Amino acid sequence: MRQGWRAILEGMDDFVVLGDYENCQPAFEAADIGDSDVMLMDIGLPGMNGIEGVKYIKQRYPDIAIVMCTVHDDDQNIFDALCAGAVGYLLKKTPPDELVKALREAANGGSPMTPNIARKVISTFHQSVPAKKNDSPDRLTQREQEVLEQLAGGYSYAAIAEAMSISLNGVRYHIRGIYEKLQVHSRGEAVAKGMKKRLLRPLR
Amino acid sequence: MRQGWRAILEGMDDFVVLGDYENCQPAFEAADIGDSDVMLMDIGLPGMNGIEGVKYIKQRYPDIAIVMCTVHDDDQNIFDALCAGAVGYLLKKTPPDELVKALREAANGGSPMTPNIARKVISTFHQSVPAKKNDSPDRLTQREQEVLEQLAGGYSYAAIAEAMSISLNGVRYHIRGIYEKLQVHSRGEAVAKGMKKRLLRPLR
DNA sequence: GGGATACCTACATTTTTATGCAGTTTTCAT
DNA sequence: ATGAAAACTGCATAAAAATGTAGGTATCCC
Numbered sequence: 001m002r003q004g005w006r007a008i009l010e011g012m013d014d015f016v017v018l019g020d021y022e023n024c025q026p027a028f029e030a031a032d033i034g035d036s037d038v039m040l041m042d043i044g045l046p047g048m049n050g051i052e053g054v055k056y057i058k059q060r061y062p063d064i065a066i067v068m069c070t071v072h073d074d075d076q077n078i079f080d081a082l083c084a085g086a087v088g089y090l091l092k093k094t095p096p097d098e099l100v101k102a103l104r105e106a107a108n109g110g111s112p113m114t115p116n117i118a119r120k121v122i123s124t125f126h127q128s129v130p131a132k133k134n135d136s137p138d139r140l141t142q143r144e145q146e147v148l149e150q151l152a153g154g155y156s157y158a159a160i161a162e163a164m165s166i167s168l169n170g171v172r173y174h175i176r177g178i179y180e181k182l183q184v185h186s187r188g189e190a191v192a193k194g195m196k197k198r199l200l201r202p203l204r
Numbered sequence: 205m206r207q208g209w210r211a212i213l214e215g216m217d218d219f220v221v222l223g224d225y226e227n228c229q230p231a232f233e234a235a236d237i238g239d240s241d242v243m244l245m246d247i248g249l250p251g252m253n254g255i256e257g258v259k260y261i262k263q264r265y266p267d268i269a270i271v272m273c274t275v276h277d278d279d280q281n282i283f284d285a286l287c288a289g290a291v292g293y294l295l296k297k298t299p300p301d302e303l304v305k306a307l308r309e310a311a312n313g314g315s316p317m318t319p320n321i322a323r324k325v326i327s328t329f330h331q332s333v334p335a336k337k338n339d340s341p342d343r344l345t346q347r348e349q350e351v352l353e354q355l356a357g358g359y360s361y362a363a364i365a366e367a368m369s370i371s372l373n374g375v376r377y378h379i380r381g382i383y384e385k386l387q388v389h390s391r392g393e394a395v396a397k398g399m400k401k402r403l404l405r406p407l408r
Numbered sequence: 409g410g411g412a413t414a415c416c417t418a419c420a421t422t423t424t425t426a427t428g429c430a431g432t433t434t435t436c437a438t
Numbered sequence: 439a440t441g442a443a444a445a446c447t448g449c450a451t452a453a454a455a456a457t458g459t460a461g462g463t464a465t466c467c468c
């Protein structure tokens with residue numbers, strides 16, 4: 001597969017293949033590794049796996065655009081790779097012409113992904129819908145939602161009280177409601193659970 | 205512009221245009237609005253803006269795939285739209301053939317985006333690189349990083365102590381370090397700041 | 409052989425949080 | 439008109455968390 005791609009890429013006049021390796025070790029020892037603009041990386045590799053490989057490269061050469069190309073399409077691997085610093089994520093079944101297009105895109109500041117993976121990524125932003133009147137046995141009230149957001153922001157009860165123009169006890173009242181509905185017993189847990197349940201937007 | 209797109213889409217035999225509207229109000233009143241598979245939405249609209257529009261639709265018809273198509277390419281608008289529930293984000297300069305392709309992609313479970321926007325989205329996953337020995341006047345130590353992750357998980361000091369096999373005071377020791385380096389005075393603030401600084405992976 | 413840094417323990421004190429209990433007001437649906 | 443739900447207020451107490459002070463041990467660098 002590697003050989004095939006090398007051949008294809010060498011055939012394009014806007015690509016130069018600096019090297020191809022079966023695993024991270026020899027690749028990272030190559031003298032010209034730092035000259036790469038784009039790097040294609042697998043995950044299931046002998047020795048250091050691809051995700052660790054991404055971290056390693058990112059630490060030394062932060063400007064190389066790394067695109068994952070692997071058979072793994074589970075959330076864990078996808079998000080781990082992206083967190084590690086990969087800019088794109090393709091599956092091995094990607095046809096050659098799309099791969100070439102993807103590499104160009106990566107080199108030009110884009111982030112090539114399969115449509116499916118793109119949707120997974122985008123979905124992490126979606127907040128849970130308030131839902132009119134139905135389902136969730138105990139969804140947060142308007143005010144509770146507001147308090148939860150403040151909690152996530154790291155403000156003290158006193159600060160929240162002031163921001164919301166209510167008393168300290170008022171804040172306590174809402175927090176009680178939040179804890180009960182979320183089934184937690186501390187601020188940290190509430191925020192963590194709020195994130196998981198998409199009640200809070202990722203605070204970035 | 206709307207008229208142009210309508211004409212183009214009506215020309216495709218796999219599209220049926222249910223309607224096109226200048227703003228949200230009349231669109232949401234259309235009887236067949238719920239039958240849509242895909243919806244194209246602008247942001248700068250008279251009356252209810254596009255982001256609010258997305259929320260409104262998502263609440264009533266969660267299965268409609270909404271693709272933003274707008275001139276706004278600033279982070280705020282992009283992420284607000286995605287948080288509100290949009291599955292794709294295009295710019296108005298998108299040529300017709302790509303737009304059609306994007307709408308098909310959206311209908312088939314994909315998330316069309318311009319390469320630039322895709323990179324912005326992916327970048328939110330990237331964690332700050334540990335950095336060998338240089339810069340950041342006070343970056344967290346290995347252990348502090350671990351503790352911060354536990355804090356973000358919502359665990360109590362006691363739980364963290366057990367998980368890390370150190371004493372309660374050991375946990376306190378590291379938390380001190382974190383607070384000082386992050387210039388905060390509470391758990392919530394530390395987690396919030398850790399997220400902003402990309403020290404923590406978005407906990408989704 | 410220092411000196412700096414990370415890692416850890418222990419103890420004490422003050423602030424915040426978490427919870428229990430009680431009561432008032434407004435709104436909204438039956 | 440009645441009742442449930444939401445949005446508060448107050449007071450009290452126990453449990454956590456935040457901070458200050460004071461050590462002790464490794465490791466790495468010059």
